[in-house]
Amino acid sequence: MPEQLPAIAITSGEPAGIGPEVTLKALSNGTAARVAVLGDANWLDSLIKKLNLSLNVKVIQDISQAEPNDGTTVFVLHHPVVKTPRLGQLDADNSSYVLQLLDQAHQLAMTKKVDAIVTAPVHKGILNQGAQTFSGHTEYFAAAAGVEQVVMMLASEQMRMALVTTHLPLRDVPSAITPQRINRVLSVCHQGLQALGIEQPRIRVLGLNPHAGEQGHLGHEDDAIIAPCIQQFQQILPTATGPYPADTAYSKEMLATTDLYLAMYHDQGLPVIKFASFGQCANVTLGLPYVRTSVDHGTALNIADQLIASESSMSYALQFAAHSATGHHHKAAK
Numbered sequence: 001m002p003e004q005l006p007a008i009a010i011t012s013g014e015p016a017g018i019g020p021e022v023t024l025k026a027l028s029n030g031t032a033a034r035v036a037v038l039g040d041a042n043w044l045d046s047l048i049k050k051l052n053l054s055l056n057v058k059v060i061q062d063i064s065q066a067e068p069n070d071g072t073t074v075f076v077l078h079h080p081v082v083k084t085p086r087l088g089q090l091d092a093d094n095s096s097y098v099l100q101l102l103d104q105a106h107q108l109a110m111t112k113k114v115d116a117i118v119t120a121p122v123h124k125g126i127l128n129q130g131a132q133t134f135s136g137h138t139e140y141f142a143a144a145a146g147v148e149q150v151v152m153m154l155a156s157e158q159m160r161m162a163l164v165t166t167h168l169p170l171r172d173v174p175s176a177i178t179p180q181r182i183n184r185v186l187s188v189c190h191q192g193l194q195a196l197g198i199e200q201p202r203i204r205v206l207g208l209n210p211h212a213g214e215q216g217h218l219g220h221e222d223d224a225i226i227a228p229c230i231q232q233f234q235q236i237l238p239t240a241t242g243p244y245p246a247d248t249a250y251s252k253e254m255l256a257t258t259d260l261y262l263a264m265y266h267d268q269g270l271p272v273i274k275f276a277s278f279g280q281c282a283n284v285t286l287g288l289p290y291v292r293t294s295v296d297h298g299t300a301l302n303i304a305d306q307l308i309a310s311e312s313s314m315s316y317a318l319q320f321a322a323h324s325a326t327g328h329h330h331k332a333a334k
């Protein structure tokens with residue numbers, strides 16, 4: 001008896017960016033899932049023609065009408081754009097449209113009408129201009145779900161990278177590194193990796209300061225805050241270790257014995273995994289009541305009108321979501 005395929009909602013993201021393009025390209029390759037795209041059906045149809053893809057748009061009224069993605073039909077839950085987009089040109093008037101897609105996807109996931117959400121990129125700057133304060137999908141879905149702590153994790157074949165803090169100015173990072181937050185993040189990471197089938201994950205926690213503070217000479221947070229949290233958490237998970245100096249934590253030996261790096265802030269962790277795996281990497285939100293994955297890139301406005309974007313990360317994110325939703329360990333991930 002074939003297993004029931006998971007149902008996935010893809011939010012097509014900023015309409016002037018590469019999100020709709022990579023969504024359509026990925027779906028034209030087929031996916032082992034029932035997939036509905038949330039977005040403007042006319043805009044998606046016009047892109048299909050520009051991209052010369054052999055895909056048909058079928059507007060559906062209900063997610064249950066989405067059939068397995070066989071690379072021929074895109075099932076669309078239609079939301080009209082406010083203004084006809086121009087590729088590469090942001091328009092704040094479409095911010096409410098972009099957020100509507102997220103809201104519907106969240107509702108579908110909360111009511112278990114879909115098993116997972118995959119998000120195409122949005123432009124955070126224009127959303128803040130046009131609609132409301134928006135720092136990222138991660139924070140948006142956490143607030144919508146009423147979850148105190150979620151964790152952004154990027155996963156590839158080479159490594160997994162999670163963050164203690166996400167989208168906040170660098171100057172606000174040290175005060176956000178509190179024992180409470182570190183403990184909550186470690187717990188979410190532990191549970192998240194167990195859900196991926198790693199019962200006793202080896203979590204390497206990075207320090208905040210150069211050389212993990214150099215015994216207090218280069219900052220006090222590593223010894224005073226991060227190290228005691230790790231020691232305490234070792235009672236639950238002895239394989240959580242650190243704090244490690246971030247600049248020397250990626251030797252071959254360390255990589256081979258690490259299930260998850262935990263970085264203190266966005267640009268401590270993400271450049272490393274993007275350098276190692278850009279395009280073959282998914283952004284996964286741990287701690288939500290549903291599966292949510294995303295691409296490893298942004299709206300790429302600089303290339304949007306050329307239609308040359310690679311769909312590889314979207315395909316990876318879709319596959320990761322499908323495997324997570326069915327409880328299968330994502331084989332491509334480390």
Ligand SMILES: NC(=O)C1=CN([C@@H]2O[C@H](COP(=O)(O)OP(=O)(O)OC[C@H]3O[C@@H](n4cnc5c(N)ncnc54)[C@H](O)[C@@H]3O)[C@@H](O)[C@H]2O)C=CC1
Nearest residue numbers: 120121122123124125294297298299300301302303309310
């Ligand atoms: N998941 C999301 O919603 C994300 C959204 N963003 C947002 O995207 C906007 C632009 O961010 P940037 O820092 O410029 O990063 P970006 O990822 O959009 O672009 C960085 C560089 O990578 C190239 N690139 C990105 N994706 C590509 C693809 N699929 N194929 C080929 N080339 C690709 C771009 O052309 C550009 O040269 C920002 O507003 C940011 O907040 C950024 C990351 C993730």
Ligand SMILES: NCC(=O)COP(=O)(O)O
Nearest residue numbers: 136137138139270283294
């Ligand atoms: N740099 C990662 C990023 O901006 C994606 O964040 P999110 O929108 O997935 O929260």
